[in-house]
Amino acid sequence: MREKNWIDFKDKKKRIRKIIVCTICMGLFFGMLSCSQNSHDKEKEKENFDVSLLTQSSDLQLSGEYEAFVRLNIAFLKKAAKMKYREGKGLCYLNMAGVNVSAGNYEKARCFFNKAEKDLEHSDNAYHKATFYDDYSLYYSHLKLNDKALECNNKAFQFLKQAKKSKLAQRLLPRLYVNRGIYYAWKGWMGTSLKCFKKGNTLENSAYTNCMVAQYYLFNHKPDSAGIYIAKADEKMVNQKTTDVESLWVYYTMGYYYNEVDNRDEAEKALKKALEINIKTRHTYSSHIKDVYKALAELYKKKNDGGKAYFYLKKYMEEEGKSDAERFATMNKATEDFILEVKQESDWHKNDLPLFIALSITVLTVSGIYVRKMINRLKQKKNTLKEQTDALKNRVQTKQLEEITDLAKRNDSSFLLKFKELYPEFIKALLEINPDLENSELTFCAMLKLRFSSKEIADYTFVQHRSVQQKKYRIRKRLNIPGETDIYDFFENLTE
Structure with a gap:
C-alpha cells in the first residue's frame, strides 16, 4: 500500500513537471510571437514614417513652399525623437541639406549633410x-x-x-x-x-526625364531629335498634374528648343513662363534661374532688343556671381575642416607630425591649384560676359540716342522725358546749378548736349537763328558759364 502511494506521488510529480515545462514553453512562444509582432509593428511604423516624410517633403520642395517644408521637417524631427528613430532624424537633416543645395546655399547644406551622416552611417536600411x-x-x-x-x-x-x-x-x-x-x-x-x-x-517616362533627353540633343545641336522628346514632355505636363519645378523644366527646355529653331515668339512665351515659375520656387529651387536669364538674354540678342538682352545678361551675371561666391566659400571651409580633422587625429605625436605636415601641404597645394584654375576659368568667363555686356550696353545707348535725336528733330514733346532717361545725371547737374530752370530751358540745354548747331536748333524748333543765339546768351547767364568757355564743351564735361 505504501509502495503504491509512493508510485502515485511520483506520477503526479512528473505530470506537474510536464505542465510547468509546457507552460514555460508556451509563455516563451507567445513572448517571442509578441516580440516578433512588436518588432514588425515598429518596422512598419518606421517605413510609414519614411514614405510620409519623403513624399510630403518632395511635394513641398518642388512647389516652392519653403516655410511649409521647414515646418514639416521640424514636426517629423520631433516625431523621430519620440520614436527613438535615429535614421528618421537623419532623413530630416538630409531633406534640409537637399533644399539648401537646390537654393544654392552650399555652406548650410554641408552642415546638414554632416548631421545626416552621423544619424545614417550605421543604418541597416x-x-x-x-x-x-x-x-x-x-x-x-x-x-x-x-x-x-x-x-x-x-x-x-x-x-x-x-x-x-x-x-x-x-x-x-x-x-x-x-x-x-x-x-x-x-x-x-x-x-x-x-x-x-x-x-x-x-x-x-515623366515630363522631367523626357526633358533631360531633349536637353541632351539640344546641347549637341540636334533639334529634330530634341523636338520628339519635348512633344512628349509637353503632353505629359498637360495630361498629368506636374509639380511647379517639373513644369519649369518643361518650359525652359521648350524655350531652349524654340530658340534653336528660330521660333522666337514661342521661345519668349516659354522662357517667360519658366521665369515666372522659378521666381515662385526660388526659396527651394533657385539654382536654375541663372540659366533662364541667360536663355532670355540670348533670345533678345537674336531679336535685336538690346535693352532686354542687356537687362537679362546682367541678371545672369549677378546670379552666377552669387553661385561662385557660395562655391568658393564652401570649398575653403571644406579644406579648413580637413586640415583640422587631420590635426586632431594625429594628437601631435612626433611620429605623426611629419604626416600631418605632409597631408596639410598636399591638401593646400591641391586646393590651391584647383581654386586657381577655377579663378582663371571664372575670370575668362567674366571677361567674355563683360565684353558682351559692354557691347549690348553700347548698342542700347546708340539706339536710345538715335531715338531721342529723332524726337528732337521732329520737335516731339516727349523729347525731354526720353532724354532724362538716357542722361539722368545731366539734368540733375543742371538743376543743382540753377533749380529754377524751366522745361523749355532744359530742352534747349539737352539739344546743345547733343551738339546741335544753332541753325539745326532753329530749323527743328521753327524759330529764327537770332532767337537761338539769344537763348544761348541767356543760358550762359542762368548757368554762370564764363564767356571764354565753349558752351558745347561745358555741357559735354558737365557730368564728368
Whole structure:
C-alpha cells in the first residue's frame, strides 16, 4: 500500500513537471510571437514614417513652399525623437541639406549633410544610404566637382541594389540614372551620358526625364531629335498634374528648343513662363534661374532688343556671381575642416607630425591649384560676359540716342522725358546749378548736349537763328558759364 502511494506521488510529480515545462514553453512562444509582432509593428511604423516624410517633403520642395517644408521637417524631427528613430532624424537633416543645395546655399547644406551622416552611417536600411549618397552627389555637382559627384552616384547605386523593393526605391532608381547622365555630360562622355538619360526615361517616362533627353540633343545641336522628346514632355505636363519645378523644366527646355529653331515668339512665351515659375520656387529651387536669364538674354540678342538682352545678361551675371561666391566659400571651409580633422587625429605625436605636415601641404597645394584654375576659368568667363555686356550696353545707348535725336528733330514733346532717361545725371547737374530752370530751358540745354548747331536748333524748333543765339546768351547767364568757355564743351564735361 505504501509502495503504491509512493508510485502515485511520483506520477503526479512528473505530470506537474510536464505542465510547468509546457507552460514555460508556451509563455516563451507567445513572448517571442509578441516580440516578433512588436518588432514588425515598429518596422512598419518606421517605413510609414519614411514614405510620409519623403513624399510630403518632395511635394513641398518642388512647389516652392519653403516655410511649409521647414515646418514639416521640424514636426517629423520631433516625431523621430519620440520614436527613438535615429535614421528618421537623419532623413530630416538630409531633406534640409537637399533644399539648401537646390537654393544654392552650399555652406548650410554641408552642415546638414554632416548631421545626416552621423544619424545614417550605421543604418541597416540600404535605401537610406542610397538617398544620402544621391543627395551628396547633387551637392558635389553644384560645386562642379563631377568626379566626386560620380563617386557618390556609384555608391548610391550600390546601396540601392541592396535595398528591399519599395515605391521609394522604385522612384529613386531612374533619378540616379538621370543624375549620372548629367555628370557624364559635364565630363564630356556624351555617349555614356545619353545611355543614362534614356535608361532613366525608360524607367520613369515623366515630363522631367523626357526633358533631360531633349536637353541632351539640344546641347549637341540636334533639334529634330530634341523636338520628339519635348512633344512628349509637353503632353505629359498637360495630361498629368506636374509639380511647379517639373513644369519649369518643361518650359525652359521648350524655350531652349524654340530658340534653336528660330521660333522666337514661342521661345519668349516659354522662357517667360519658366521665369515666372522659378521666381515662385526660388526659396527651394533657385539654382536654375541663372540659366533662364541667360536663355532670355540670348533670345533678345537674336531679336535685336538690346535693352532686354542687356537687362537679362546682367541678371545672369549677378546670379552666377552669387553661385561662385557660395562655391568658393564652401570649398575653403571644406579644406579648413580637413586640415583640422587631420590635426586632431594625429594628437601631435612626433611620429605623426611629419604626416600631418605632409597631408596639410598636399591638401593646400591641391586646393590651391584647383581654386586657381577655377579663378582663371571664372575670370575668362567674366571677361567674355563683360565684353558682351559692354557691347549690348553700347548698342542700347546708340539706339536710345538715335531715338531721342529723332524726337528732337521732329520737335516731339516727349523729347525731354526720353532724354532724362538716357542722361539722368545731366539734368540733375543742371538743376543743382540753377533749380529754377524751366522745361523749355532744359530742352534747349539737352539739344546743345547733343551738339546741335544753332541753325539745326532753329530749323527743328521753327524759330529764327537770332532767337537761338539769344537763348544761348541767356543760358550762359542762368548757368554762370564764363564767356571764354565753349558752351558745347561745358555741357559735354558737365557730368564728368
